[in-house]
Amino acid sequence: MELTFYIAAAVAILSTIMVITRYNIIHALLYLVVSFLAVAVVFFTLGAPFMAALEIIIYAGAIVVLIIFVIMMLNLTQEDVQREKEWLKPSVWVGPAILSAVLLAELVYIVAAGTPPQTEAVVAVDARLVGLSLFGPYILGVQLCGILLTAGIVGAYHLGRQKKKVIHRFLQERSAAA
Amino acid sequence: MSVSTMEAALLLAGVLFMLGLISVLIRRNIIFMLISVEIMLNAAGLAFIVAGSKWVQPDGQVMFIFILTMAAAEVSVGLALILQIYHQLKTLDSDAANFMKG
Numbered sequence: 001m002e003l004t005f006y007i008a009a010a011v012a013i014l015s016t017i018m019v020i021t022r023y024n025i026i027h028a029l030l031y032l033v034v035s036f037l038a039v040a041v042v043f044f045t046l047g048a049p050f051m052a053a054l055e056i057i058i059y060a061g062a063i064v065v066l067i068i069f070v071i072m073m074l075n076l077t078q079e080d081v082q083r084e085k086e087w088l089k090p091s092v093w094v095g096p097a098i099l100s101a102v103l104l105a106e107l108v109y110i111v112a113a114g115t116p117p118q119t120e121a122v123v124a125v126d127a128r129l130v131g132l133s134l135f136g137p138y139i140l141g142v143q144l145c146g147i148l149l150t151a152g153i154v155g156a157y158h159l160g161r162q163k164k165k166v167i168h169r170f171l172q173e174r175s176a177a178a
Numbered sequence: 179m180s181v182s183t184m185e186a187a188l189l190l191a192g193v194l195f196m197l198g199l200i201s202v203l204i205r206r207n208i209i210f211m212l213i214s215v216e217i218m219l220n221a222a223g224l225a226f227i228v229a230g231s232k233w234v235q236p237d238g239q240v241m242f243i244f245i246l247t248m249a250a251a252e253v254s255v256g257l258a259l260i261l262q263i264y265h266q267l268k269t270l271d272s273d274a275a276n277f278m279k280g
Contacts, residue, residue, distance in 0.1 A: 002183055005183055005186070009187070009190045013190070013193055013194070016194055016197045016198075016217060019197075019201070019213065020198075020200060020201035020204075020205070020214065020217075025209055025210065028210065029213070032213060032216075035194075035217070035220075036220065039194075042190065043227055046187060046228060046231040047231050048227050048230070048231060048238075048242075051242050051243075054242075054243070054246060055220075058246050058250060059216070059220060059246070062250065063249065063250065063253050066253060066257060067209065067212070067253070067257065070209070070257045071209065073261065074261075074264055074270070087205075087206040088204065088205070088206075092204050093203075093204035096199075096203035096204050097204070100196045100199050100200045100203070103196065104193060107192045108189060108192070111192075112185070123234045125230060125231070125234060125235070129236040130239045130240060132236070133236040133237060134243065138240050141240070141244055145243075145244060145247040145248075148248065148251050149247060149250070152250070152252075152254050153254070155254075155258070156254040156255050156257070157258075159258035159259055159261075159262055160257075160261055160262070162265075
């Protein structure tokens with residue numbers, strides 16, 4: 001079980017590095033799917049199998065497919081890959097990378113130097129407990145999530161709507177001339 | 179699952195979050211920035227799952243469900259915004275959208 005965890009963690013980190021260094025966005029999305037699958041395996045080893053399923057269904061399924069559809073609508077070509085290559089010069093990424101690595105080093109130090117608590121075996125928290133907790137003490141959060149999703153739907157519809165087409169062709173010509 | 183594995187899982191969440199942060203900082207393509215935000219949200223959810231697994235409580239997984247919901251709403255609105263930006267500016271460069279018009 002521990003070996004499974006470490007292998008999945010290594011796969012997750014490597015594929016995420018591949019995601020953020022790709023020039024072609026479709027390749028990056030494929031690596032992103034691999035990263036999400038690896039994180040799902042990590043969830044499984046941590047005793048959260050229901051969350052692993054949700055991770056695969058929603059992250060690797062719905063969200064990535066949504067991004068792929070938008071990329072298909074945008075009609076990206078080979079020259080976009082070239083421009084992406086120009087945008088990602090070493091002078092751009094060295095500074096933020098070093099600063100973030102310093103932050104990560106601090107985090108590693110804090111986690112490693114913390115007092116280790118007592119050991120215990122992994123116990124799976126099954127979906128029944130999660131459901132009871134979700135619709136018990138956290139019912140307000142569930143309702144807020146519903147409001148958030150409604151706002152998301154309305155906002156995405158409003159923002160994604162194209163400009164209103166002119167129905168009549170004479171009016172269209174006049175509006176083009178104006 | 180030993181304590182060292184829990185620490186390793188927390189470190190994994192930290193590393194993934196840092197990779198997403200680096201990508202947000204260095205990328206100029208706005209779709210890549212959105213993907214990086216997804217990576218960071220996922221890392222935060224992983225930290226919640228680790229905590230819930232450590233104390234054998236369902237609260238961590240409940241929080242992960244909330245994060246999942248938020249990520250779905252965020253990516254739909256973000257992609258709609260990206261479509262609008264692309265139609266207005268004909269580019270995915272985030273630097274091209276650095277002025278306000280009002």
